[in-house]
Amino acid sequence: MLPRILLPRWFKWLGVLLYVGTFIYVAVTLPPMDDLTSGVGLLVQCLCMAGLLFITCAREKVEDEWIARLRLTSLQWAVVVLIVVRMSVKTYAWARQDPSVDVGYQTNFMLLVYALVFHSQLYGWRLYAWWKGREGADE
Amino acid sequence: MKNQLKVERARHNLTQQDLADAVEVSRQTIHAIETGKFVPSTVLALKLARRFAIRVEELFALEEGD
Known part of the structure; x- marks a missing residue:
């Protein structure tokens, strides 16, 4: 991005x-x-x-090349997850012959996955450092 | 690719934030490079080497399989 x-x-x-x-x-x-x-x-x-x-x-x-790469990989994951979920839900609805199953996971779902993946990668190491007793947070 | 970033940073008594500020990137970026999760661009590698006043080859080196 x-x-x-x-x-x-x-x-x-x-x-x-x-x-x-x-x-x-x-x-x-x-x-x-x-x-x-x-x-x-x-x-x-x-x-x-x-x-x-x-x-x-x-x-x-700070917007730098690492953040840009995180944005790209997060977007890739969001697209993959969206496609897999939609295919799975549609297959489930077809197998059950149930028209009431919601197959409408679209833009908001993809954006949500993107936001979760991006922020977990961006701030995940801080949580990890905190979990390890601040070891490695700022060596 | 392996790097001597953490060693050089310790030698110059810099924190991750000090180095990040010096080369205008985030602290997460320095952490990602040090842990080998991210290989920086040529521009950033040159900036880092310049900050430590060494050659890029002294800071970054290819590994088997690169």
Whole structure:
């Protein structure tokens, strides 16, 4: 991902706020997400997706070649996971002959996987260092 | 590819953050290079070598299989 299309750093926190906010709103009020006549469902889905987009496209404190590589590998993993999950769920729905199985994992799922993989790689070593009693955190 | 980054950093009494600031990368990048998870670009390798005032070949060396 080219640094020039990245958003300012504070967009990450705006994205977290939007994503968690819409998640809580959906859990509490259960709005009609797939009702095309209701604007609420559309608004919730758009805010949720915008939140994930802001989290994934926000600039890190230092954008360098290691971060660029992490972004690329995270995107690759997200695409692979999305394809595998969709194929698995569609095969499961076909095998069960069950049209009620949700096969609609799309953009938001991919962005979520991307964000999880990217941030686990970026901050995972800090957790590891903490787990090992700060050994190797800053030798 | 193996490297002497940690050794040189210790020799110059620098923390990962000091070195990261000097070559304008993140601390995670220095950690990734030291642990062998990441092979830096030519530009970054040259910057690191220049910071320690040594040649790139003294800092980075090919391994069997590279």
